[in-house]
Amino acid sequence: MTANATEQTQVLVPLTTPEEVDRFLQDYPLAAIFKAGTCHKTMQGFGVVESFLQRHELPVGFIRVVEWRPASNHVAERTGLVHHSPQFILFRDGEAQFEVNNWDITPQALEPVFRQHVPLREGAAKVATDDNVEPYRRLMRAYLAGELSEWAFQDQYVTLFRDDASLRSQREFELLSRLFGDPDAYHGGLHQLGAPQERGDLRERVQALLNELG
Structure with missing residues (x-):
């Protein structure tokens, strides 16, 4: 597993296989998975997520659903959530706590979830x-x-x-x-x-x- 960290220690982890999905959720008790499609909805949705990651400490595993479909299917099987792309799922202790997808990935949808469940970065x-x-x-x-x-x-x-x-x-x-x-x-x-x-x-x-x- 490779993690990419910004100067703010933002953690983005590519999840290419079912095993990497399970390892990621085991390594990070509070984490999110973002399923990325190929349309402009994905770019907009991840842009919204990134705006929150600038202020909050949350490791995010991302899955390119076209290239890494087994990993995407594993998330759907593990959570029981219908697959979408883009899709944002918040996990605690390996269990899905919140899900939002497509055009519903908005600041209004994510703000109360991040405020209640995800710690702020220092300062x-x-x-x-x-x-x-x-x-x-x-x-x-x-x-x-x-x-x-x-x-x-x-x-x-x-x-x-x-x-x-x-x-x-x-x-x-x-x-x-x-x-x-x-x-x-x-x-x-x-x-x-x-x-x-x-x-x-x-x-x-x-x-x-x-x-x-x-």
């Missing part, structure tokens, strides 16, 4: 938070310093959240939506936002969220 959580939520921190600090009125802060915050194009994890979405709810419900006009006092003191909630974001 990954801080880097991701610093990169992704700093614009919200700046807005909150400006509001708390009196540089923005309540309504101006509310409008700018929700507009930023609604138009934010960066990949946002479920945890980040839940945190950022605490102040004013789902940004998709806002279509312009302050009346859409509702009175802040209906949710409790806004300054206290902003300070609490800012503290949690670090």
Whole structure:
């Protein structure tokens, strides 16, 4: 078995035979297998998986199903899961815990699974938070310093959240939506936002969220 590690010690292992599948799952109590086909769905699906591997410690065995079909068939027989390509299967102690395939391999599908079951790389959580939520921190600090009125802060915050194009994890979405709810419900006009006092003191909630974001 050969393992390919990046500078972040990302482990990718080719699984070409049934024996290599069994050895891989024995060597790594928490691991995943990715079945790779030949169409563009595979490239997109593995791109999604790789985005999580940059932040999480998870060995991944990959199977090129056309060339290494016995290994692919063995995974299906071992797990009882219908074969797909692409297909992502998370294992713990050799048992399949989660499976997703084809166009369903999305950030929305994988984020809660990685969050609950796969450890973060050292320092990954801080880097991701610093990169992704700093614009919200700046807005909150400006509001708390009196540089923005309540309504101006509310409008700018929700507009930023609604138009934010960066990949946002479920945890980040839940945190950022605490102040004013789902940004998709806002279509312009302050009346859409509702009175802040209906949710409790806004300054206290902003300070609490800012503290949690670090």
